[in-house]
Amino acid sequence: MGRRHPADPHSRADARGLGVFAVATVLGAEEFGGDALIESLQDSYGSGEGALFSAQEFAEMTAAAVQNECLGDGWVLPTWGLTAARAGRLNEVDFGTLCTVRNVLAVLVQSSLPLRLASRAGLEDPALQHVERARAQSPRLRDYLDCAASVSRRPPAEAWKGFIPLLITICTEPGRLEAFQGDVTALDPALDDVQDLGRRALARLAPASADVAPCMPIQH
Incomplete structure (x- = not known):
């Protein structure tokens, strides 16, 4: 069997949820409705130990999504908005704690x-294997890593649009901040020399790219 990619679905329910999001990306969220999209999110992250959100939070998200649609505001993920309640909770977070979370998220993005x-290079490296095991065991950590990967793909001027909502979510979701240290500590010490890991991956990928080049058809 081939190596399982860390982003592959971790269950049949997760695969169904990812399928709905994939189709919604092409056809548009309005083809499904906010309630159906949140239900697919719940399929992926709403059950089992370490679920991303509680059943009550999913119910609140569904109600807010339906209300937004009725008002013509379109579909958004309500939990990532800075509501008045979230702003109040954010004001209660110690500045040092906020900076620590920011720094940890920056490491994940980098x-x-x-x-x-x-x-991609297929490195059989203990650090990479450690990360894959850790993300497979924790839905929250998997979400953080996926969000960080998404942020890393954005141009620098756009990256904050993904980074700031993630920071706000961690610092304002009940119980999320308390669990954050334990969630990310599961990665230790895999990221200590991650840049060297990247350099070794590039060294392996570069010869492969050079080998492919002569095989490209010549355009006349």
Whole structure:
């Protein structure tokens, strides 16, 4: 069997949820409705130990999504908006804690490209294997890594649009901030030398790219 990619679905329910999001990306969210999209999110992240959101939070998201649609505001993920309640909770977070979370998320974002390269190169590296095991065991950590990877693909001027909502979510979701240290500590010490991992991945990928080049058909 081939190596399982870390982003592959971790269950049949997760695969169904990812399928709905994939089709919605092409056809548009309005073809499904906010309630159906949130239900697919719940399929992926709403059950089992370490579920991303509680059943109550999913119910609140569904109600808010339906209300937004009725008002013609379109579909958004309500949990990532800075509501008045979230702003109040954010004001209660110690500034040092906020900076610590920001710094940890920055490390995850900066590590995303080396990890992608190492996975693409098929490196049998203990650090990469450690990350894959950790993400497979924790839905929250998998979400953080996926969000960080998404942020890392954006141009620098756009990256904050993904980074800031993630920071706000962690610092304002009940119980999320308390669990954050344990979630990310599961990665230790895999990211200590992740840049070297990326360099080794590039070294492996570069010869492969050079070998492919002469095989390209000549255009006349």
